[in-house]
Amino acid sequence: MLGLFLILPVFALYAEGLADVTPLLIGLAIGVYGLTQAVLQIPFGMLSDRVGRKPVIIAGLLIFAFGSVVAASADDIWGIILGRALQGGGAIAAVIMALAADLSREQRRLRIMAIIGMSIGFAFAVSLVLGPVLNSWIGVPGIFRLTAGLALSGIVVVLFVVPTPEKSVFHRDAEAVPGQFGKVLAEPELLRLDFGIFALHMILTALFLAYPLVLRDLGLVSESHWIIYLPVMLLAMGAMVPFIIAAESKQRMKSVFIGAVAALMLSLFGLYVFKSSLIGMAVGLLVFFTAFNLLEATLPSLIAKMAPGERKGTAMGVYSSSQFIGAFGGGLLGGWVHARFGIEGVFLFCGGVALLWLLVARGMSDPKQLSNFLLPVGSMDLQQASLLEGKLTEVDGVSQAVVIVEDGIAYLKVDLALFDEAALDPYCVSEA
Template identity: 25%
Template sequence: MFRYLTKEQKRTLNVISFVEFSRMLGIFLVIPVIAIFAEKFTSSGYLIGIAVASYEISMAIFQIPMGKLSDKIGRRNAIIIGLIPYIIGNILSFYGNTITILIVSRFIAGSGAISSPAIAWAQETVETEKKSLSMSYVGASIGLAFLMGTSFSPEISALLGIRSVFLISAVVGLISLFTAFIPRIYNVNLTTSSVELKRPVMGIRVFVIALISFLVSVSAFIFFYLLQIYSVQSYGLSGYSFILFLPVIVGGGIAVIFTEKFRNKGTTMSKEISFSIMGTGLAVLSLIAFFDLSPWEISLLLIPFFTGYSFYELLMIPFLSRIIRNKDYGLGMGIFYSFQFLGSATGALIGGEIIGSHSNSSIIQISIAVCLLTVVISFLLSTRFTSQSLH
């Protein structure tokens, strides 16, 4: 399907995709083990939650400013500026030896919020009718980063130590920085269609989708937070690696297949989002079994979560590209990503609160209740406000 892109468009999208892949790979290498690493410096569930959340809080704060900055100075310039604190923050995390340094360094890394400029740049590279295609192009690289980072992070940590993931993240960030200089700026002359003119400056669906992203991120991060804590405590780092690898690969593969199937059939986005959220909800229920089942059984039960979450990630950005006006990409994507990372931070803080305030016997039940509440609300919002086709 990418044959409809010109050579210049593919060249620019390849660079954008590599920049996003490299940065997201660094992020997903850290997420599965950051709570375990924080435990080395403190036994406080609250401080661990803050350490996990600090990156997401920073990303939430700087998404909109970076999006607006990219509207003024250009997408590539904003990306280059954003990669610098990301690299510095990961280097500080690698050398840090206190929980305070970890919290501060993660906040610094998160301030390089380049998701909004990167997506906006990808959109400006193609004509209006090819926007979903460009998002699929970039989204595939993000999905690959998610699969690779999440599945290999525990294994790398077991072999080289958890600190190594921060150094690797800094290195891939540096590679991205140099890669961003490669393409000449290629923007198509976007014409304003009648459909484009009818779109509000920032329609209600953008904010509803952002709220859904917030809620899904809350439940997903609580899930990730507790998964790594209890898997490592029960089975060690190698056991955690075993538990995570199969569902990430299988769930991601299923998500890719279903994404293409739904896209080809032209089904509405509300059904696609609902499918994703229901998959997430099914996986959250598997937390009940953590103390009773073997690592192999837990791994199988995690497949619904990673299927639903991957499906959601693959579909959301292309959908947004159809409802945000061309001139509002920077701000619109900034709003979306701010809500998303704020949700991740909230999930991490809730996870830390649960662990810090409750006994083991109630932690799983409370976590499930919180996750299911966010899933139900997200489901209701998606069926009410997002009934638009991807086509």
């Protein structure tokens, strides 16, 4: 992910010197990885169920490295578009989640997934600061070559550091189930969240078609853009913490979420208004990333809360695909808007998308403070599973229980404030 993000703060400036370039093609080059990611990540996850996790991860990293080399060698915009599309073809996110599930016990899996999500967020924050610095040292082609090296080092880690699971099995809490797509896509609350991550990454991708150009026009050379990005990212990460606490601990998730979308919208219109002021652009970006980081953290949490436990993997698969399609759409539409209406039009476009999201999000239900809990229950028939579901829902704090016979697992929704985990011990079958 670091390799995908590193060019975001510098590519719009670099691409102006390429052959055959247009603003639309610049946007396509930045966002096209999202299209191939969205198309391939779920099929790759399913393939890994058949041939194993590590072979698919290694193949994906090789594809990613090859795409990076293609982009580094390109002397026109079309070569970079091809390279970025190939980078996205290394779509291993779903496979990595499945491998993490293979290597972790059900009760610890949510924590593992959260750590992986945090590492992606950290990679993005680092890329905004590191991208301009690396650009001044090695240029964008050098960044692509570095990205290829990172992918190859990832293969070494997979082969020699990451444990190999004794067996790979299907995990419906971490992987998509084809037969469940219809149910997930028919759930209004989940669709509202899918639209949210789609809009968020559409805005992010489109924004960086314009923002670096404004900084340059205000007299800040590209290698110094980190002077803006570093304090903004540090302050934004700190500023979001009280809101996360209010959302999760004080059960104000809906109001915090709606407020963050509104702040995102206002920051984007503010960037349009204050585009002639370097201080105004820095403050606008600070508000933007405070809201962005908050939304990026709360959206997957909301998906986990609202999706039934046995459909969580499918819901997260649709959510992740929506994110990547949003990145592709942001590049394509943002590039078109830039070509037709200039930099100012990009800021207004982003603000308009945020306004639409605000209107969609206003109708969301206030989520219940429920968490997912997986309980291994062993083999049983359908009648025994039905009886067990009834017994499990009688346990303090358990609001929903679904036993999937073929998995030998009970998928629970629990209120952690009331949940008596020890009461589940008689029903738990140890994973010896």
